[in-house]
Amino acid sequence: MPGAAGPPMSLEGVDHALRRRMEERDRVAGDMLDLDDHPSHRLLKGMTPTGETARRWDQAQVTLVRLWWLFDAYRRVLDLAQEARAAGRPDLGLLTALLTGPSVELKPDDVPIEKRSLLREKGEWITLDLALAGMDGAYREVAELIGAVDAAWNTLLPALDAADAARRGAREAATSLGAPDPELDRLDDTAARLRARVTTDPLGSAGLLGELEALGRAAGARRAELDQALRVREEFDGRARRLAERIDAVAEAEREALRVRDLVLTKIQSPSLPQMPDQAPTLRDRLAALDTRAGRWLELAERLTSLERGVEEALAHATRTTESVAGLIGRRDELRGRLSAYQAKAVRLGHAEDLALAGLYGAARDLLWTAPCDLRRATVAVAEYQRAITRIGAAG
Known part of the structure; x- marks a missing residue:
């Protein structure tokens, strides 16, 4: 049950506080839904991270559970306050206790370890302000992780995509030439290894940017060589004739x-x-x-x-x-x-x-x-x- 609060608020004070809390609830809900709908968040939920990303994501998932639980407890208190206010004769003491007192119950497992007691059997109670502060800290922790993952992917994936585009062009040229290309096979293996690292562990792949850029340059160079080979195949007869003429010019000059x-x-x-x-x-x-x-x-x-x-x-x-x-x-x-x-x-x-x-x-x-x-x-x-x-x- 909610703990005691100070002297009862006036009805006007209750209405003002309740209105402010409802606006606060809607804003928090919107921010949490935006976080849940963030592209990088959706990707993390649909994959199996590895390395440093897995370690931090495991922690973030625990924090997310706590965040949503706190929000649900916070919302339930406001629902009770709305019901109490809608009564024919509002109980100002109850409303004051709900809006300003320790009215949000924490599960025993949600109480920080330094505040736990071996004798407790029930959850502990905190105010709406403390619940909001707890939600804010949890939100910031998860948002920081998602932002870091997003920034890492925004840095690494374009370099990998550029290398992939060059490799696809090179592969098309190699297919047109109709000959195996061990060098291109090696680049494909390197790209597959790097993509697996970047996609599953973006936070642990910051040092791969140089290797990704080197892969892109190597793929671009290979594509240029293969494209040149295609041009030579198409232009060979004409270039050979011109060469013969130029060699005649060399002979005449000699x-x-x-x-x-x-x-x-x-x-x-x-x-x-x-x-x-x-x-x-x-x-x-x-x-x-x-x-x-x-x-x-x-x-x-x-x-x-x-x-x-x-x-x-x-x-x-x-x-x-x-x-x-x-x-x-x-x-x-x-x-x-x-x-x-x-x-x-x-x-x-x-x-x-x-x-x-x-x-x-x-x-x-x-x-x-x-x-x-x-x-x-x-x-x-x-x-x-x-x-x-x-x-x-x-x-x-």
């Missing part, structure tokens, strides 16, 4: 490098020449070795891409070699032009008949117009002629 080398050997004395490129035959062999009959398109994609890269590198190398070798003739021609320019300067300075200058000019000209040309000596000779004219110009 022949041009040889032609320029032979020309340099007749024009320049003891030139320092790079090794001549000769990649076209090897590139043709690699192209011929791309056999599509085995259907190993993933391997063919890598080899085809590597060959395309190799062809472009060989073409660039042949072009650079030709330019490097031809630069020796360009150097000779540059020296010829410089010699002619300084001869014209000597004429402008009035030293066209200077025998010393004429001797220097003749020595440089003989070197530059003799085949093969000794570039080293010619460079020295032109420099001597240039210095002589510079000294004359400086002397005025």
Whole structure:
């Protein structure tokens, strides 16, 4: 039975307190129903958690039972108060006791251990305010757990879903290629293991985010490789034809490098020449070795891409070699032009008949117009002629 309260409240005070408690009851009921209907709460109730999540969920379920029991006891007191108020002559003492006194009975097992007595046989009584405080603490404890689970899933599941999407795309590509893919099988096994951990123990899986993101990157990379293999299968004939044409261009560029080398050997004395490129035959062999009959398109994609890269590198190398070798003739021609320019300067300075200058000019000209040309000596000779004219110009 409810315990004693203070002096009886006035009827107006009873009505005010009862109205406030009813509004309070409706708000608490709404919050508890929202908690019960929370998506993560529904998921927890429909699954078997493991690990840290299981440990905390077991505690939360005990707290939930206590929360609903307290609410039911709280509601029953208010129902009694409503009935007492509806009587023809309300008992203000009873109403005061119900609304302000210890009117909510706790089961013996619900009494905190530090307040229990070995002699008790009945439950203990608490006020509506203490019942509300108990419900609030229980609600917060459960809500905190559900919020933590929800936050963990919101962090982990998108990364897992992204990895799953990439794996599905990769699996479709692998199926189209018609070949087993052990690497993709390994990624599937990893995804299954991680999904089991994340879905059943979100609170114990916070450290898995990096592994989930790595799985997503690996799945995305595998999908890209398999998609490339599909493109290679579709484009192989055209790319092979273009490769053959580019290899012909490499061969022509290498022949041009040889032609320029032979020309340099007749024009320049003891030139320092790079090794001549000769990649076209090897590139043709690699192209011929791309056999599509085995259907190993993933391997063919890598080899085809590597060959395309190799062809472009060989073409660039042949072009650079030709330019490097031809630069020796360009150097000779540059020296010829410089010699002619300084001869014209000597004429402008009035030293066209200077025998010393004429001797220097003749020595440089003989070197530059003799085949093969000794570039080293010619460079020295032109420099001597240039210095002589510079000294004359400086002397005025």
